[in-house]
Amino acid sequence: MDEIAENRLIDSVARQFRRSPAQVNRLHQSDSEIVELPGFPGQRLAVTVDTVSEEITAGLYRRPETMGWIAVMASLSDLAAVGADPLGLVMGVTLAPGSDEAFRSGIAAGMELACLTAGCHILGGDTNAGPAVALTGCAVGLVPKDQTMLRTGCRPGDAVFVTGGVGIGNALALVRLAGLPDALLPELEYRPVARIREGKAIRRAASCCMDTSDGLLATLDQLSRLNNAGFRIECDWDRLLEPRALDLCRKTATPPWTMTAGAHGEFELVFCVQAARVEAFRAETQAAGVNSLQIGTVLSSPGLILVLPGGKAVKVDFAPVRNLLNTVGGDLKRYVEEFRAFGQRAGLE
Amino acid sequence: MDEIAENRLIDSVARQFRRSPAQVNRLHQSDSEIVELPGFPGQRLAVTVDTVSEEITAGLYRRPETMGWIAVMASLSDLAAVGADPLGLVMGVTLAPGSDEAFRSGIAAGMELACLTAGCHILGGDTNAGPAVALTGCAVGLVPKDQTMLRTGCRPGDAVFVTGGVGIGNALALVRLAGLPDALLPELEYRPVARIREGKAIRRAASCCMDTSDGLLATLDQLSRLNNAGFRIECDWDRLLEPRALDLCRKTATPPWTMTAGAHGEFELVFCVQAARVEAFRAETQAAGVNSLQIGTVLSSPGLILVLPGGKAVKVDFAPVRNLLNTVGGDLKRYVEEFRAFGQRAGLE
Numbered sequence: 001m002d003e004i005a006e007n008r009l010i011d012s013v014a015r016q017f018r019r020s021p022a023q024v025n026r027l028h029q030s031d032s033e034i035v036e037l038p039g040f041p042g043q044r045l046a047v048t049v050d051t052v053s054e055e056i057t058a059g060l061y062r063r064p065e066t067m068g069w070i071a072v073m074a075s076l077s078d079l080a081a082v083g084a085d086p087l088g089l090v091m092g093v094t095l096a097p098g099s100d101e102a103f104r105s106g107i108a109a110g111m112e113l114a115c116l117t118a119g120c121h122i123l124g125g126d127t128n129a130g131p132a133v134a135l136t137g138c139a140v141g142l143v144p145k146d147q148t149m150l151r152t153g154c155r156p157g158d159a160v161f162v163t164g165g166v167g168i169g170n171a172l173a174l175v176r177l178a179g180l181p182d183a184l185l186p187e188l189e190y191r192p193v194a195r196i197r198e199g200k201a202i203r204r205a206a207s208c209c210m211d212t213s214d215g216l217l218a219t220l221d222q223l224s225r226l227n228n229a230g231f232r233i234e235c236d237w238d239r240l241l242e243p244r245a246l247d248l249c250r251k252t253a254t255p256p257w258t259m260t261a262g263a264h265g266e267f268e269l270v271f272c273v274q275a276a277r278v279e280a281f282r283a284e285t286q287a288a289g290v291n292s293l294q295i296g297t298v299l300s301s302p303g304l305i306l307v308l309p310g311g312k313a314v315k316v317d318f319a320p321v322r323n324l325l326n327t328v329g330g331d332l333k334r335y336v337e338e339f340r341a342f343g344q345r346a347g348l349e
Numbered sequence: 350m351d352e353i354a355e356n357r358l359i360d361s362v363a364r365q366f367r368r369s370p371a372q373v374n375r376l377h378q379s380d381s382e383i384v385e386l387p388g389f390p391g392q393r394l395a396v397t398v399d400t401v402s403e404e405i406t407a408g409l410y411r412r413p414e415t416m417g418w419i420a421v422m423a424s425l426s427d428l429a430a431v432g433a434d435p436l437g438l439v440m441g442v443t444l445a446p447g448s449d450e451a452f453r454s455g456i457a458a459g460m461e462l463a464c465l466t467a468g469c470h471i472l473g474g475d476t477n478a479g480p481a482v483a484l485t486g487c488a489v490g491l492v493p494k495d496q497t498m499l500r501t502g503c504r505p506g507d508a509v510f511v512t513g514g515v516g517i518g519n520a521l522a523l524v525r526l527a528g529l530p531d532a533l534l535p536e537l538e539y540r541p542v543a544r545i546r547e548g549k550a551i552r553r554a555a556s557c558c559m560d561t562s563d564g565l566l567a568t569l570d571q572l573s574r575l576n577n578a579g580f581r582i583e584c585d586w587d588r589l590l591e592p593r594a595l596d597l598c599r600k601t602a603t604p605p606w607t608m609t610a611g612a613h614g615e616f617e618l619v620f621c622v623q624a625a626r627v628e629a630f631r632a633e634t635q636a637a638g639v640n641s642l643q644i645g646t647v648l649s650s651p652g653l654i655l656v657l658p659g660g661k662a663v664k665v666d667f668a669p670v671r672n673l674l675n676t677v678g679g680d681l682k683r684y685v686e687e688f689r690a691f692g693q694r695a696g697l698e
Contacts, residue, residue: 013457013476017460018464019470033472033473040388043389045489048439051477053477121366121367132479140396330446
């Protein structure tokens with residue numbers, strides 16, 4: 001865990017706080033914080049906070065509707081990853097003093113459309129003036145005590161699933177950072193959805209779960225560290241990537257691994273299911289109309305093994321990529337160069 | 350309600366959102382958002398979000414410990430005002446990229462000390478890099494269904510109480526904005542406490558409740574508008590003001606009304622109790638060791654009447670002060686001038 005700068009940062013902050021005796025999850029162990037509700041033994045409260053600001057500063061989102069949408073979905077995705085049913089959100093909105101009514105209204109419209117899509121509501125919020133746009137979502141929900149998903153719990157031999165094709169977040173990041181035409185991935189169509197329904201459908205069977213908001217490979221890397229286990233992932237890009245991300249790779253001659261390796265993820269859920277339960281699980285989720293794509297298996301030794309199209313298996317040390325933004329001191333141009341160099345060294349292209 | 354710029358802003362944002370059918374409070378009606386918990390009929394969930402950033406930008410807080418403390422207490426105070434028992438907080442922390450370890454650690458220390466003082470815990474959080482320090486607290490708690498306090502519900506004849514002397518927030522603001530020596534009110538001693546224990550002790554008897562985080566008179570003005578009722582307040586400054594605020598007024602020849610009228614409040618609770626219940630209520634709170642200071646009565650006509658020492662009763666139209674930061678376009682120097690001119694016109698000094 002210590003090899004990753006973000007984990008060290010979280011550890012160093014958390015060390016200053018006592019842990020609540022009512023809190024179910026340990027540090028790093030869950031996408032949402034989970035607490036016991038006194039007098040309500042069957043259910044637990046899930047609560048999470050997430051600020052969307054760096055993506056806006058980096059120029060990834062230009063439309064206020066996208067900013068509002070993502071702020072809501074990012075928090076809801078943390079609820080989805082523990083299997084919670086949302087009770088609602090409160091939103092902290094910081095805007096520059098000069099922001100016009102259309103901008104403000106666009107953010108609210110994006111938030112509301114996200115809530116409509118996910119079947120929940122904004123309960124309230126707080127507005128502030130500040131030098132940069134920052135949208136903080138705080139979502140609360142309930143999850144049954146015997147069906148709470150954590151990031152830990154998978155065992156060697158478990159099957160690894162994802163709720164849908166990944167890469168749309170990194171596709172948008174590529175378009176923006178490489179200065180490609182917006183038409184290659186219109187921002188209006190960039191509306192990744194938190195997998196609330198899926199989280200509830202899989203929570204009984206899943207041995208662990210985490211969302212892909214930091215990108216698929218970062219998610220798998222973190223799960224590997226937390227579970228002291230490895231992942232063998234079948235990189236059939238046509239199945240693994242969201243069609244628009246795959247299409248962008250083809251049109252721009254971008255190697256597909258980048259869509260799983262960049263840090264701007266989306267809101268799919270990565271989860272594991274015991275091998276013996278897989279068949280029943282498939283039948284269940286199909287009946288519920290929930291998408292679940294088997295992408296690999298859990299190994300007993302930590303680390304990531306990517307099986308490329310054609311069958312070549314590549315063992316990947318992903319820590320340098322997860323630490324890259326730190327290593328380059330936030331310089332996005334150097335980030336992109338080092339990122340590509342990593343893939344070439346690792347034999348991914 | 351419409352006369353106040355902030356109310357209009359909240360209305361214009363809220364208009365874009367559907368209201369949750371599970372939400373108990375209407376817009377403006379409560380310091381926290383309150384939702385029903387399905388399958389848990391005796392209790393409701395209270396949730397609130399509050400960002401501390403403008404106070405930091407304005408230079409009111411210099412120590413990171415103060416910033417962390419206030420971010421926690423501001424959210425907890427919203428829970429206190431509905432009578433909730435905290436389950437915990439999640440915190441969104443945005444710091445400038447260059448922030449050093451001591452600064453970061455000071456913020457965490459302030460948060461933790463506030464939690465220790467209030468008897469609760471930080472459950473988790475999210476850290477971000479941004480151009481200005483912004484600390485967002487999101488607190489969750491439980492409140493019994495039959496003892497939930499709202500801002501509405503008081504009736505003419507009710508007694509008006511406050512949980513303690515007010516003005517310490519405005520005292521700090523005066524020291525900072527007038528460039529007075531820190532020794533007049535050392536920031537290390539500026540640690541206003543959210544009235545969680547008091548909220549629980551008064552929630553059975555209170556007909557309405559709101560915290561003083563925007564200053565005492567703004568709180569009373571808002572309660573007046575929401576309840577279509579007025580308040581007659583006995584301005585015995587020695588009783589009404591926190592001793593250090595009173596002391597600062599004396600040392601700097603500042604008229605005491607300013608400590609109740611400035612926008613930088615604290616975390617006392619203003620609440621009302623039916624006249625017939627006052628005696629029993631006093632006995633109850635005394636037995637519980639909870640401070641409650643009777644400061645006036647509820648009138649049938651909206652508005653504020655301040656009874657000054659000596660007995661002169663002054664009817665105050667407080668809307669211009671609540672709108673003042675807007676009116677002067679955020680110019681703090683003009684704010685202070687216009688603010689004092691208001692008090693002189695109103696006959697408060």
